[in-house]
Amino acid sequence: MKTVAVVGVQWGDEGKGKIVDLLAADADVVVRFQGGNNAAHTLVVDGEKFILRMIPAGALQGKVCVIGNGMVVDPLALVEEIDGLKRRGRALSPADLKISYDAHLILPYHGAIDRAREARLGGRAIGTTGFGIGPAYEDKMARVGLRFEDMNERAAFAERLERNAREKNALLKGVLKAAPLKVTELVEQVLRARNRLRPYLCDTAAYVREAIGAGRRVLFEGAHGVMLDIDHGTYPYVTSSNCGASAVFGGAGVAPGQLDGVLGISKAYATRVGGGPFPSEMSGALADSLRDEGAEFGSATGRPRRIGWFDAVLARHAVRLNGMVGLAVTKLDVLTGIDPLKICVGYESGKTRFDEVPASRRLLAKVKPVYETLPGWSDDVSGARNLGDLPVNARRYLARIAELSGTRLMMVGVGAGREAAIVIENPFAD
Numbered sequence: 438m439k440t441v442a443v444v445g446v447q448w449g450d451e452g453k454g455k456i457v458d459l460l461a462a463d464a465d466v467v468v469r470f471q472g473g474n475n476a477a478h479t480l481v482v483d484g485e486k487f488i489l490r491m492i493p494a495g496a497l498q499g500k501v502c503v504i505g506n507g508m509v510v511d512p513l514a515l516v517e518e519i520d521g522l523k524r525r526g527r528a529l530s531p532a533d534l535k536i537s538y539d540a541h542l543i544l545p546y547h548g549a550i551d552r553a554r555e556a557r558l559g560g561r562a563i564g565t566t567g568f569g570i571g572p573a574y575e576d577k578m579a580r581v582g583l584r585f586e587d588m589n590e591r592a593a594f595a596e597r598l599e600r601n602a603r604e605k606n607a608l609l610k611g612v613l614k615a616a617p618l619k620v621t622e623l624v625e626q627v628l629r630a631r632n633r634l635r636p637y638l639c640d641t642a643a644y645v646r647e648a649i650g651a652g653r654r655v656l657f658e659g660a661h662g663v664m665l666d667i668d669h670g671t672y673p674y675v676t677s678s679n680c681g682a683s684a685v686f687g688g689a690g691v692a693p694g695q696l697d698g699v700l701g702i703s704k705a706y707a708t709r710v711g712g713g714p715f716p717s718e719m720s721g722a723l724a725d726s727l728r729d730e731g732a733e734f735g736s737a738t739g740r741p742r743r744i745g746w747f748d749a750v751l752a753r754h755a756v757r758l759n760g761m762v763g764l765a766v767t768k769l770d771v772l773t774g775i776d777p778l779k780i781c782v783g784y785e786s787g788k789t790r791f792d793e794v795p796a797s798r799r800l801l802a803k804v805k806p807v808y809e810t811l812p813g814w815s816d817d818v819s820g821a822r823n824l825g826d827l828p829v830n831a832r833r834y835l836a837r838i839a840e841l842s843g844t845r846l847m848m849v850g851v852g853a854g855r856e857a858a859i860v861i862e863n864p865f866a867d
């Protein structure tokens with residue numbers, strides 16, 4: 438395949454960053470097409486840890502990175518991200534990083550609105566990252582958002598920014614009962630970021646189209662996961678974008694026929710950060726030990742992640758929706774020593790059994806999981822580089838996950854480092 442999209446099967450944090458970094462070795466261009474800095478892709482390269490928020494994970498392989506039009510971008514945070522990489526010897530020039538003119542801006546008032554709304558929701562809060570993702574996408578859809586293109590004319594941009602900020606301050610003060618922002622300071626900050634980012638702006642859809650036309654390999658890097666998808670996830674406990682493969686077309690500006698395949702990424706167990714249904718959630722000592730073992734604390738916000746067993750019902754839903762040709766299962770090593778292991782294979786509500794996600798997402802919050810039990814393993818798997826290096830029970834567990842999900846196993850992650858992986862089938866192999 439020449440063009441591959443990597444999509445999260447669960448609620449984000451599946452380890453997409455690691456898989457993208459690994460696959461990027463064989464790609465020419467890596468494209469983000471949705472979401473913003475609510476994402477946080479953690480990569481460990483030569484023992485050094487990097488967290489990328491908006492810059493595609495291909496940056497550490499020295500590939501061309503594209504911030505597509507479907508993303509929402511916080512210009513202040515992006516400047517910080519670029520500077521952070523530069524400080525660590527990974528400077529990105531405009532030849533390395535291309536930002537779409539059409540991408541919408543997340544501005545400081547979006548974050549303030551996001552946080553004020555969440556605070557007012559109290560116990561019903563979504564548990565957002567608080568970075569203004571929802572309010573920025575709202576402005577986009579309401580056709581009042583500012584885009585990178587608007588930066589072209591400094592005076593007109595400053596004027597619109599100021600007008601928006603005053604309007605949002607009225608909302609913050611009058612309706613949300615939150616502190617307003619200092620408008621002059623806000624405008625100055627954003628204008629400074631404007632000067633830094635302008636050299637990177639271009640028509641990224643044309644760039645990607647030409648790359649594909651020239652036969653180059655393009656990797657589309659999804660953020661979050663299918664269960665956080667605005668349409669197909671656990672609404673309203675979702676993020677404000679489509680997180681599946683369908684978003685590649687709108688969010689990167691490529692035609693449907695130009696995407697050769699979709700690879701799903703799933704952890705060997707499940708996690709979720711924020712509120713909302715999680716049928717296979719577990720609690721107690723096992724959850725705590727998995728959280729510690731798997732370092733399951735949000736990379737964007739530091740929040741402890743909720744922990745659960747692998748949910749095959751949701752995985753099947755994600756595989757089908759996205760036509761996933763294969764699955765990369767990450768963090769297998771974290772399950773070492775846990776015996777027995779459980780896989781959620783269905784749900785029950787009263788006498789009703791569900792083998793598929795119930796149409797009512799409210800019901801999903803009430804169902805009881807039905808588990809299948811499998812024997813675990815105790816040997817360290819972190820050094821495995823071939824399926825044959827794994828204990829037989831680990832292989833059985835993986836095979837069962839793939840079978841229940843309705844797709845084939847293509848990769849397995851056995852540790853945090855770039856090298857800690859088993860590649861059964863490389864999607865970029867001809």
Ligand code: IMP
Nearest residue numbers: 449450475476564565566675676710711
């Ligand atoms: P928002 O995207 O900040 O609006 O947050 C909405 C929901 O999506 C919350 O439950 C967040 O915790 C969750 N979320 C957003 N991005 C990610 C991610 O990259 N990983 C895990 N959860 C995420």
Ligand code: MG
Nearest residue numbers: 450476477478
């Ligand atoms: Mg993450």
